[in-house]
Amino acid sequence: MKVLNYGSLNVDYVYSVDHIIVGGETQHSSKLEVFSGGKGLNQSIALAKAGVPVYHAGIVGTDGDILLDACKEAGVNTKYIRRLPVKGGHTMIQVDKNAQNCIILYGGTNQMQTKEFVDEVLADFGEGDYLILQNEINMLDYIIDQAYEKKMKIVMNPSPFDEKLNSCDLGKVYLFLLNEIEGEQITGYKDKDRILDAMAEKFPDACFVLTLGSDGAIYYDGKEKVFQDIFKVKAVDTTAAGDTFTGYFIAATIEGRSIQEALRMAAKASSIAVSRPGATPSIPEAEEVKKELEIL
Numbered sequence: 505m506k507v508l509n510y511g512s513l514n515v516d517y518v519y520s521v522d523h524i525i526v527g528g529e530t531q532h533s534s535k536l537e538v539f540s541g542g543k544g545l546n547q548s549i550a551l552a553k554a555g556v557p558v559y560h561a562g563i564v565g566t567d568g569d570i571l572l573d574a575c576k577e578a579g580v581n582t583k584y585i586r587r588l589p590v591k592g593g594h595t596m597i598q599v600d601k602n603a604q605n606c607i608i609l610y611g612g613t614n615q616m617q618t619k620e621f622v623d624e625v626l627a628d629f630g631e632g633d634y635l636i637l638q639n640e641i642n643m644l645d646y647i648i649d650q651a652y653e654k655k656m657k658i659v660m661n662p663s664p665f666d667e668k669l670n671s672c673d674l675g676k677v678y679l680f681l682l683n684e685i686e687g688e689q690i691t692g693y694k695d696k697d698r699i700l701d702a703m704a705e706k707f708p709d710a711c712f713v714l715t716l717g718s719d720g721a722i723y724y725d726g727k728e729k730v731f732q733d734i735f736k737v738k739a740v741d742t743t744a745a746g747d748t749f750t751g752y753f754i755a756a757t758i759e760g761r762s763i764q765e766a767l768r769m770a771a772k773a774s775s776i777a778v779s780r781p782g783a784t785p786s787i788p789e790a791e792e793v794k795k796e797l798e799i800l
Contacts, residue, residue, distance in 0.1 A: 506633045507551065507758065508656075510561040510625065510647055511544015512614040512640030513571045513585070514593040516743070516783050521598050524606045540574035541783035542593060542614070543638040543663060546744045549578040550751020550773070551636075555790045556758055559584055561625045562641065563613040565592025574784050584625045588613050593640070603739035603778065609640070609664070617643040622650060631655035636754065639664055645672045652676040661750055665689040674707060681713045681750045700724040713767075715749060721771065723763050732767035735775035744783040749774040752793070772797050 520535040544562055551558040561584035564571050568587055575582045593612040599605050622643055629635070635651045637644060638661045645668075651658055652673075660677040662669055665686045674680075680703065682690070687699035691706070696714060703712050704726040711725040723730040752773040756766035773793045780786035 505758075506629060507556055507558045507636070507754075508561060508584070508625070508629055508633060509544055509548040509551065509558055509636040510584075510622075510641070511547065511636065511638045512542035512593055513540075513545045513560075513562050513564050513568065514542035514595050514609070514614070514640075515539075515567055515570060516541035516595045516597055518597045518599055518741070518743070518782065521600055523600050524598050524604065537781065538570070539782040539785055540571050541595060541744070542571075543640050543661065543747055544614075544636075545571060545574065545580075546747030546783050546787065547636060547638070547661070547751045547754075548580045549574065549784045550744075550748045550787050551755050552579045553787055553789050554752045554755035554769075554773070554793075556755040557581070558636075561585065563588055563592075563616055563621075565590050565613045567592050567594070568613075578784070578787075586621065588616060590616075597743060599741050599743070599781075603742055605741065605743050607743075611640070611642075614640055615642045617641055617647075619643070619646055622647055626650050626654060626656075629654060629656060632657065634659060634754070634758065636750075637661070639666065639669060642668075644668060648672050648674075648676055659754060661746075662686050662690065663746070675709065677707065677710050679711055679713070679754075680707070681715070681753065683715045683746060684717070687714055696722060700729070713753060715746060721749070721767055723767060730763045730767060732764070732771050735772050737775045737779045739778040741781045741786065742778050744786055745774045745778045747783070748777040748787050751787070755790075768797065769793055 519533040548560040593614040691702035720733040753770035776788040777786040
């Protein structure tokens with residue numbers, strides 16, 4: 505069984521501000537930091553740091569050295585990452601004094617996947633292999649269809665949610681990991697229980713993890729619900745919190761841990777990540793997560 509994460513790779517430009525800027529306002533930033541990021545890369549690094557060998561597929565641009573270096577440092581296999589001679593994907597992130605963030609995303613090379621490249625990547629994967637996806641690359645509909653034909657287990661984080669997902673056959677997804685906002689965008693409901701019930705009705709062959717911010721997370725398979733509270737910490741930067749949670753949850757389930765154990769590890773890893781600046785640099789190693797859980 506192999507794990508492939510086909511997803512985005514972004515250079516993150518993080519500006520520290522007093523408050524998130526509003527229309528017409530000019531504000532000085534107290535600090536600028538440059539990090540590796542992208543939902544895809546964040547999740548691959550979380551998987552790797554959690555102890556799961558993972559291949560990352562995607563495209564970087566002329567500014568992609570920092571992203572390839574981050575993969576290699578974390579142990580992510582870069583065999584399926586290509587480089588194009590154009591500007592790569594990047595983000596401009598505001599982080600305020602309360603650690604809340606606001607993100608502008610430029611797709612760049614993340615939006616340059618082709619059918620030929622997808623076929624080349626998926627040729628090396630087959631039945632029972634995991635495919636992790638997010639919505640920061642193009643060709644998602646084709647990737648899902650081809651992976652499903654190969655009987656891969658498709659895990660979807662439908663973020664950021666937009667109209668592109670309407671062209672995807674999400675009925676082919678094995679596991680959804682989503683937050684309340686994405687849940688409302690897909691189902692039309694705000695209440696967590698109604699979101700989960702509607703998701704189960706809409707996608708009866710899937711199971712779901714709904715993250716609720718400071719209210720924890722819930723797993724639902726259409727029959728049983730499992731709840732996990734957060735581990736309270738002083739937040740510094742929440743940028744990669746959800747991606748850390750996603751990577752650790754998937755890793756724990758692949759290792760054969762129970763759903764409750766997987767949620768607990770994911771919640772602890774996420775709590776560590778928000779206590780540190782940056783996206784990929786904030787993601788903890790498995791030993792640190794396990795050590796902190798043993799102390800509790």
